[in-house]
Amino acid sequence: MKNIRTKLQEVYIPFIIIAIGTILLYNTLRWILDFKLGILPLKDDLLNFWIPFALPWIPVFLWLSKRIKILKVDGKSENKYFFYQFVMVAAIAIPIMVSQNYIEKSSFDLQKISTVSDIGDHKNEKYFKISSFNIDHSSSLPYITARTSGRNNDRLNYYLYFACPFEKNISVWYGVDFQKSIGNRSSDNIKDSEYRSFIKMSERDFNEYDFQNLRYFEKLGYSDDRDGFLEAIKNKYPEINENEQIILVPKTEVFENRLGNLLPWIFGSFGIGSLVVLFMVVIPKIDEKEFKNFKEKRPAKNEELEAILDFLNPKGENKGTAILMVLNILVFIVMVFQGLNIVSPTSQELLGIGGVRRFEVLTGDYWRLFTAMFIHGGILHLLMNLVGLGIGSVLLEYILGSKKLIITYIISGILASIGSIYWHDHTISVGASGAIFGLYGIILAFSVFNIYSKTMRKTTLSLLGIYAGISLILGLFGGIDNAAHITGLISGFIIGGTLILLNKENLILNAR
Structure with missing residues (x-):
């Protein structure tokens, strides 16, 4: 019982404190700098995935790696502790990733405006319901690009963006996009055929597109999709100021339902991760030699880092x-x-x-x-x-x-x-x-x-x-x-x- 109490006190509770602190710190900074002040010009994939994945390694490595070593874990050298570090990082990173979508959607209310021109009075808002608008369909600007994805880049994804100007406004655009994914290992002839088919079908769908079929608009932040629409615009207006362009994409779901089950998933993912870490901490015995070194504050060697x-x-x-x-x-x-x-x-x-x-x-x-x-x-x-x-x-x-x-x-x-x-x-x-x-x-x-x-x-x-x-x-x-x-x-x-x-x-x- 004493050993369990020691492991909880020296490893698990510090993990919980660091995990909660890291999650709160990142979410608070993101909410203030990005959603409220709008001074964080980084893309969504970086803020929603890559930084949340990378950030927890810092506190885990600095403050928990020495504590993990008091556990008697089977394995070779430092590698035996890497799995513990990875699980702790995942237990922190996943709730941060899930919470980004929730914080973004819950930080903005639906702004009801009469015309597109009124958006300029709500620069830091994200969601809009416009009473009346018209689209200049004939002046729509297309841009097509491709990206690879999947393991070993085995998927080739085509993207076709149409930036459609609202009537009497050249800085606010209605965004319509089409996507298609094919195998990247296909022959050039097959890729060319799929590409042509994608273009033809997308143009047909765009010509039949119902621009009024929506409940509200979402203003795009820094993202690959926004870049796609901007490239379409710059093809005709190369001198435009990109920061002044507003891209609105239509949303058909009920605004009040936008949060879905995100909040339970945040707490659920943190709870599951914390429970896994708890079992991993409680099961192994204490390494008395390492525990003594830790209590005497002897510096722990980290051969891999060195x-x-x-x-x-x-x-x-x-x-x-x-x-x-x-x-x-x-x-x-x-x-x-x-x-x-x-x-x-x-x-x-x-x-x-x-x-x-x-x-x-x-x-x-x-x-x-x-x-x-x-x-x-x-x-x-x-x-x-x-x-x-x-x-x-x-x-x-x-x-x-x-x-x-x-x-x-x-x-x-x-x-x-x-x-x-x-x-x-x-x-x-x-x-x-x-x-x-x-x-x-x-x-x-x-x-x-x-x-x-x-x-x-x-x-x-x-x-x-x-x-x-x-x-x-x-x-x-x-x-x-x-x-x-x-x-x-x-x-x-x-x-x-x-x-x-x-x-x-x-x-x-x-x-x-």
């Missing part, structure tokens, strides 16, 4: 590797906070932020050959490339040194971008993989010409086969720029061969 921080430290042992990885991560963070979709930004979004395409380069945007190697098409794309970059850089930095590693990375990346625009007429290419394949080309040269030891050569060739081989094979099924990969690999091999000709003895000495 290893990650050392690896990403630009002043550490692997300076070049750290600099390249941190640059890729920082650029992605900037992309997300500029409003790009964190999972699947569109081709036009990637082009706008610095992606490479033949037309832009040939008309003077040579800088894109450089910037494209630090831009990624979603978080999964980034994570995959960080793994490849980390492996390749570590295998080279102790031979080449930090400066040469970074220089060869950049040269390979630029040459890979050139290879991409030479091979593809209209493809927008982004990502570090061309530069990474350049590093693997150097590794291949060092393996072929015996810079690495015999034992090390087996390791390098195995890694090349796994990473490069799988990437090239996946590229055969579409969605991956093999032109950049192959150009990067060949460029790296040539660079590696040149380095060997110039300084073979030094390279062998460093490799040993």
